Amino acid sequence: xxxxxxxxxxxxxxVLGVIQSVILLQFDWFGGAASTAAKPIDTLxxxxxxxxxxxxxxxxxxxxxxxxxxRAKPGDESDGLPIHGNTKLEIIxxxxxxxxxxxxxGYSWAVLNDIEKTDEDAIHINAYAQQFAWTFGYPxxxxxxxxxxxxxxxxxxVIFDLQAQDVLHSFWVPEWRIKKDAVPGLATDVxxxxxxEGTYQLICVELCGIGHATMxxxxxxxxxxxxxAWVKSLDQExxxxxxxxxxxxxxxxxKNEEKSGGIEGxxxxxx
Amino acid sequence: xxxxxxxxxxxxxxxxxxxxxxFGFGLVxxxxxxxxxxxxxxxxxxxxxxxxxxxTAPFGFLIGFGAFDYWFRWAAGKPTIPEDHSGHGATKWQxxxxxNTDHKVIGTQYVVTTLFFFLIGGLLALLxxxxxxxPGTQIVAANTFNGLFSTHAVVMIFLFIIPVFAGLxxxxxxxxxxxxxxxxxxxxxxxxxxxxxxxxxxxxSFLAPGGSFDAGWTGxxxxxxxxxxxxxFFNVGVQFAGASSIATALNxxxxxxxxxxxxxxxxxxxxxxxxxxxxxxxxxxxTPFIAGAQFMVFFDRILGMNFFNFLEGGDVISxxxxxxxxxxPAVYIMMLxxxxxxxxxxxxxxxxxxxGYRLMALALIGIVVLSYSVWAHHMFVAGMFSWLRVPxxxxxxxxxVPTGIKVxxxxxxxxYGKIHTYSTAMLFALAFIVTFxxxxxxxxxxxxxxxxxxxxxxxxxxxHIHFVLFGGSVFTIFAGVYxxxxxxxxxxxxxxLGRIHFWGTVVGTWMTFVPMHWVGMDGMPRRVADYASQxxxxxxxxxxxxxxxxxxxxxxxxxxxxxxxxxxxxxxNPWRANSIEWQVTSPPPVFNFDExxxxxxxxxxxxxxxxxxxxxxxxxxxxxxxxxxxVTAPS
Numbered sequence: 001x002x003x004x005x006x007x008x009x010x011x012x013x014x015v016l017g018v019i020q021s022v023i024l025l026q027f028d029w030f031g032g033a034a035s036t037a038a039k040p041i042d043t044l045x046x047x048x049x050x051x052x053x054x055x056x057x058x059x060x061x062x063x064x065x066x067x068x069x070x071r072a073k074p075g076d077e078s079d080g081l082p083i084h085g086n087t088k089l090e091i092i093x094x095x096x097x098x099x100x101x102x103x104x105x106g107y108s109w110a111v112l113n114d115i116e117k118t119d120e121d122a123i124h125i126n127a128y129a130q131q132f133a134w135t136f137g138y139p140x141x142x143x144x145x146x147x148x149x150x151x152x153x154x155x156x157x158v159i160f161d162l163q164a165q166d167v168l169h170s171f172w173v174p175e176w177r178i179k180k181d182a183v184p185g186l187a188t189d190v191x192x193x194x195x196x197e198g199t200y201q202l203i204c205v206e207l208c209g210i211g212h213a214t215m216x217x218x219x220x221x222x223x224x225x226x227x228x229a230w231v232k233s234l235d236q237e238x239x240x241x242x243x244x245x246x247x248x249x250x251x252x253x254x255k256n257e258e259k260s261g262g263i264e265g266x267x268x269x270x271x
Numbered sequence: 272x273x274x275x276x277x278x279x280x281x282x283x284x285x286x287x288x289x290x291x292x293x294f295g296f297g298l299v300x301x302x303x304x305x306x307x308x309x310x311x312x313x314x315x316x317x318x319x320x321x322x323x324x325x326x327t328a329p330f331g332f333l334i335g336f337g338a339f340d341y342w343f344r345w346a347a348g349k350p351t352i353p354e355d356h357s358g359h360g361a362t363k364w365q366x367x368x369x370x371n372t373d374h375k376v377i378g379t380q381y382v383v384t385t386l387f388f389f390l391i392g393g394l395l396a397l398l399x400x401x402x403x404x405x406p407g408t409q410i411v412a413a414n415t416f417n418g419l420f421s422t423h424a425v426v427m428i429f430l431f432i433i434p435v436f437a438g439l440x441x442x443x444x445x446x447x448x449x450x451x452x453x454x455x456x457x458x459x460x461x462x463x464x465x466x467x468x469x470x471x472x473x474x475x476s477f478l479a480p481g482g483s484f485d486a487g488w489t490g491x492x493x494x495x496x497x498x499x500x501x502x503x504f505f506n507v508g509v510q511f512a513g514a515s516s517i518a519t520a521l522n523x524x525x526x527x528x529x530x531x532x533x534x535x536x537x538x539x540x541x542x543x544x545x546x547x548x549x550x551x552x553x554x555x556x557x558t559p560f561i562a563g564a565q566f567m568v569f570f571d572r573i574l575g576m577n578f579f580n581f582l583e584g585g586d587v588i589s590x591x592x593x594x595x596x597x598x599x600p601a602v603y604i605m606m607l608x609x610x611x612x613x614x615x616x617x618x619x620x621x622x623x624x625x626x627g628y629r630l631m632a633l634a635l636i637g638i639v640v641l642s643y644s645v646w647a648h649h650m651f652v653a654g655m656f657s658w659l660r661v662p663x664x665x666x667x668x669x670x671x672v673p674t675g676i677k678v679x680x681x682x683x684x685x686x687y688g689k690i691h692t693y694s695t696a697m698l699f700a701l702a703f704i705v706t707f708x709x710x711x712x713x714x715x716x717x718x719x720x721x722x723x724x725x726x727x728x729x730x731x732x733x734x735h736i737h738f739v740l741f742g743g744s745v746f747t748i749f750a751g752v753y754x755x756x757x758x759x760x761x762x763x764x765x766x767x768l769g770r771i772h773f774w775g776t777v778v779g780t781w782m783t784f785v786p787m788h789w790v791g792m793d794g795m796p797r798r799v800a801d802y803a804s805q806x807x808x809x810x811x812x813x814x815x816x817x818x819x820x821x822x823x824x825x826x827x828x829x830x831x832x833x834x835x836x837x838x839x840x841x842x843x844n845p846w847r848a849n850s851i852e853w854q855v856t857s858p859p860p861v862f863n864f865d866e867x868x869x870x871x872x873x874x875x876x877x878x879x880x881x882x883x884x885x886x887x888x889x890x891x892x893x894x895x896x897x898x899x900x901x902v903t904a905p906s
Binding site for chain 2: 004009020021024029030031037040041044045048052055056059060062063066069070071072074076078079080081082083084085090093094097098102103104105108109111112115162166167168170171174177178179180181182183184185188190203204205207208209210211212213231
């Protein structure tokens, strides 16, 4: 049994991994960035790309080397060496991936906490999703209402409270890197701090029917003054039935509890 | 004629189908008339007079076809007609259109039927790619497009990938473990015949008013609970496909546990057997969940129950939990048998024992256990309880570890081997390692919550699933079909055409699915008939590549059909493999073995002079009797 040229193989893996990483890091994979969440997420992706490049390089080098070195000549009917395994090696390629993925999980967890942190002075905007349009309410500005277009102030944390009126929808602005489903009967929200002025597109990314592909809205990020002026210029208020969806849900739950005898009827003591 | 009608067969099946449909229709009409309701309810989610016959007609067909004859006699206390085995084997093509209980015939029926549905699913995909070649709407309207991707996925998953593995294993596995047949041959035949029924129901949904089901293969409520009639066809079809899968899995479990040849203890089982043992554990545990999820949607639609109607206290998100509790394990149901195939092929063609055999088997079991704990990673942005996300992320990333062990062990198997690459099967096995690694890496990325938040529901997900299911599962299916083709047909396929198919498929796969990652990360959502024009160029590349990929499959089809009829005789063991199925004739004798073989060693003893896996009946045995380490099936 000839010894493996371990050093050369490791070197080849490193070289190939570096080349792949360098090439792959040239691109802005996630497109333009316009929120404070973008940077930590993009960095996380870059780190993952580098690690992945080395894993992929390892597989390619091992496969390529085996094929060059041990390809059988035509007509060769002999067998390979009867090696059944190597416990040390098997332990190594179990432990290292465990450490690697736990590291990535920890890092992801930290990034997640970072991008979902809420400020006390965050403003709330209601996003109403229905087949196949987005509308918005501004509860802190007299429940003003805008259709198909939302404005937000720059460098200010905004919490979008999502309300689905009919089926599932999903709120995604690619430049903000954030996404959350709007679920009928469930209050969900999405936190974002836009940090770049401009006009973006809000895309529905949960299949919602025939018009799903066209369910878009315009998102304008602008200075605080322009935002205030814009909200003031709105002349409609949110229609009553839009406010109802979530209330209806709680109402119907209460009704069902009443019907079934509620928590008392179930014999459970309520505190 | 009268005899032909009384005999189980196609005439009686046709009559049974008509009686079944009439019974269902009459039941609905009568019950609604008695209850004082409109006899025909044609609101879009209703149509009970269509849906109930859709359930009863298949039973009429199966009864007429003879699937239940033996059991009915048994249940009624009548003398059963003893099996004279005259129906075993297939000598002419008509024999494949009978209710046949021979596992080899059933295996062939499965593989041919599922490859047929593979072509149908592929055509649906090409229609989609034609529409997506340019931004804007050219060929199909948005609702038709939604129907296309929904049926494409359903046909590929439920009628191709899951059952084709069952078919290959049906043929090979009893031979591999030295068994004369599967444990329950009649149940086995029933499992197969449920499949074309499911296929017809899925495809018939295109004829329903409002078009085929179009809420995606995931059928998320409440879009699905309010969708037109076609959705009910999905709800019902899944029950037949699911029942088929569960029955087959039970059959595999009992066969593997009780029918191994003497001497074949657990650590002497080929890894394909291990893989099907693990897969069957997943199918039996998880498939009832999708059956349940679809029944709940069905009841919401037909009976006005309110499982997912939030206005009446229903819970929308619970659908996703139940659905993914099956549908994530389903990903491994679609992958583990492929792992088994790759282990067999690489070991045989590298002339070396599988590296770390025991860890390979344990990794399969590890995947089974872990895969029940990762379902919610499909729901990171779904609005579920936020505390569940991090634990699910950790289990999701950990499942990469046993998968990685498998990849490294296959590579380890190649080292110090004698690698033969003349077989198309081996080429697909080697390409699988590379493409599957890409799919695994994008899977880890999707498992990381912050990245998933950005890319979920985009083309990145489409790219990932196709790298895993096409570059992964389908490559292993091709490898398996090429590998066992000589055994199943007794003839050799054309390696030159095989190579054309191989290179076309590899290049086509990469050209089609790699750019999908890019447009997805950049902001193109999935499941859309129209998209922003900035993605037009890449989508054109994807579409052209998809058509190349589709066209290359015709080479495969030609190769298989012509070689089956005219290929040169293959001989018993063209790959010089050790496992038992290669020690019998090609195709194997009708009853597999005159005398059950004795297993005396591991399945991959390449390179050890004189080492044997099994001693076939009738051979002079100068090898000592194996110790009885396993219980054989009661006779």
